[in-house]
Amino acid sequence: MKKVYIKTFGCQMNEHDTVKMLLILAGEGYLETGSMEEADLMLFNTCTIREKAHHKAISEIGRAVQLKGLRSDITIGVCGCVAQQEGAGLRKRYPMIDIIFGPDRILALPELLMRVRSGGTADALDLIDDRSNYRFMDKVPAEGCAPISAFVLAMKGCNCSCSYCIVPSVRGREISRPADEIVEEVGALARAGSREVTLLGQNVSAYRSGDGRRGEGLAGLIRRIAGETEIERIRFTSPHPLFINDELIGEFADNEKLCPHIHLPVQAGSDKVLKSMKRGYTRDLFIERASKLRESRSGMSITTDLIVGFPGESGRDFEDTLNMMRRVGFDSAFAFKYSPRPGTWAAEGMCDDVPTDAKERRLSELLALQRSMSRDRNEALVGTIGDVLAVGTDRMRKGFITGRRADNRIVHFAGNPSIIGDIVPVRINGANDNSLNGELCHDGEEVQRS
Numbered sequence: 001m002k003k004v005y006i007k008t009f010g011c012q013m014n015e016h017d018t019v020k021m022l023l024i025l026a027g028e029g030y031l032e033t034g035s036m037e038e039a040d041l042m043l044f045n046t047c048t049i050r051e052k053a054h055h056k057a058i059s060e061i062g063r064a065v066q067l068k069g070l071r072s073d074i075t076i077g078v079c080g081c082v083a084q085q086e087g088a089g090l091r092k093r094y095p096m097i098d099i100i101f102g103p104d105r106i107l108a109l110p111e112l113l114m115r116v117r118s119g120g121t122a123d124a125l126d127l128i129d130d131r132s133n134y135r136f137m138d139k140v141p142a143e144g145c146a147p148i149s150a151f152v153l154a155m156k157g158c159n160c161s162c163s164y165c166i167v168p169s170v171r172g173r174e175i176s177r178p179a180d181e182i183v184e185e186v187g188a189l190a191r192a193g194s195r196e197v198t199l200l201g202q203n204v205s206a207y208r209s210g211d212g213r214r215g216e217g218l219a220g221l222i223r224r225i226a227g228e229t230e231i232e233r234i235r236f237t238s239p240h241p242l243f244i245n246d247e248l249i250g251e252f253a254d255n256e257k258l259c260p261h262i263h264l265p266v267q268a269g270s271d272k273v274l275k276s277m278k279r280g281y282t283r284d285l286f287i288e289r290a291s292k293l294r295e296s297r298s299g300m301s302i303t304t305d306l307i308v309g310f311p312g313e314s315g316r317d318f319e320d321t322l323n324m325m326r327r328v329g330f331d332s333a334f335a336f337k338y339s340p341r342p343g344t345w346a347a348e349g350m351c352d353d354v355p356t357d358a359k360e361r362r363l364s365e366l367l368a369l370q371r372s373m374s375r376d377r378n379e380a381l382v383g384t385i386g387d388v389l390a391v392g393t394d395r396m397r398k399g400f401i402t403g404r405r406a407d408n409r410i411v412h413f414a415g416n417p418s419i420i421g422d423i424v425p426v427r428i429n430g431a432n433d434n435s436l437n438g439e440l441c442h443d444g445e446e447v448q449r450s
């Protein structure tokens with residue numbers, strides 16, 4: 001067997017693409033290895049969402065290229081969003097790269113490898129914007145090999161034009177995957193051992209089973225998956241606040257399989273900043289949707305993404321963001337310093353005028369606020385019992401299991417590894433900033449869930 005080393009950067013979309021690439025490569029006789037040194041093929045599935053992510057990918061590729069200087073028989077492939085952004089130009093910097101391919105051309109991988117074997121380099125960089133020409137990867141792991149929690153692609157691309165964001169230019173236009181195909185894949189994953197799926201899309205809330213705006217939306221898709229497959233938990237990411245409609249909110253209320261958690265990126269809390277980000281909603285609209293979501297289901301958890309230091313963000317705008325965070329009471333949040341991305345509206349037409357030290361100060365103030373809100377919300381759960389999907393052993397503590405509650409909180413509890421893959425009742429007895437501690441409820445114990 002040949003060996004492939006694959007390094008994945010960025011979002012769940014890339015994680016998903018890596019899993020599919022490994023399945024494709026298994027068909028070509030490749031086994032995964034965790035060591036660069038013993039690989040015949042090294043793949044870098046890259047991200048360019050912020051400058052730092054881009055640098056990280058480039059420096060890892062640099063390491064691989066050095067290794068190839070010592071062992072010329074290694075094949076180096078670069079894929080993902082840096083590959084799409086930089087294209088064949090990447091070879092100017094690193095002539096040793098054999099293959100460069102974009103996120104829409106993963107299925108071409110066997111053919112690209114064949115071209116390299118017969119000498120030379122191979123690239124596949126076109127974005128596919130036409131639904132009839134786009135094929136979603138449908139390979140599913142064999143029985144017993146499926147991840148407990150699996151990603152399933154619902155759509156690709158993004159038609160939004162958030163002024164800071166490079167994603168539309170590297171992932172192309174939206175194409176929704178036919179609902180039958182998605183239901184079939186979830187069914188196959190459930191049969192192969194998965195308990196939970198996360199439906200993926202850059203703006204998954206824009207999902208439509210038909211062409212353009214026609215057909216069933218995300219709520220209908222979730223209903224079908226819940227009704228037609230054996231999967232126990234359904235999640236989706238990432239939705240856009242503007243696309244959260246009453247039907248989807250109703251699904252949270254009515255569908256037990258849909259987990260009571262939504263990751264709903266708000267980005268900023270000032271109307272002025274939201275407008276220059278071209279997000280298409282106001283602070284009030286976001287607050288209204290978030291409170292409807294909270295009311296839809298008990299224990300509903302809302303998490304978010306935030307950007308600090310966007311061009312023109314004043315101290316007052318930043319205060320508006322903090323106030324909005326308090327208003328919504330996010331359960332947790334990811335926050336980033338604004339990073340200008342080439343070709344975006346904000347980078348080309350606006351001045352990156354918030355000084356780095358102000359960005360840093362705002363970021364740490366925001367994170368401190370979120371930390372205290374997360375802890376308060378976690379502490380409020382002490383004493384309650386919730387169902388936890390045991391996903392693995394706890395890397396920090398021997399004899400402990402790490403699991404995920406339906407509300408997406410991580411819980412650590414003492415347990416036997418034989419329960420991995422099971423959904424078990426766990427009583428919460430301690431809270432941290434980003435996780436909970438608990439104890440398994442034993443058989444015969446009366447379990448009254450809150």
Ligand code: SAH
Binds near residue numbers: 167305
């Ligand atoms: N498609 C998803 C998320 C895309 S990227 C969505 O729309 O929600 C994940 C997060 O990275 C974004 O939510 C945003 O907070 C952040 N991000 C994107 N571009 C950025 C930039 N140029 N600078 C800083 N953060 C950025």
Ligand code: SF4
Binds near residue numbers: 159160167
């Ligand atoms: Fe980027 Fe906006 Fe699309 Fe998200 S919705 S991927 S932030 S353009």
Ligand code: F3S
Binds near residue numbers: 009012048080167
């Ligand atoms: Fe990064 Fe591309 Fe995802 S830029 S965040 S890997 S879509």
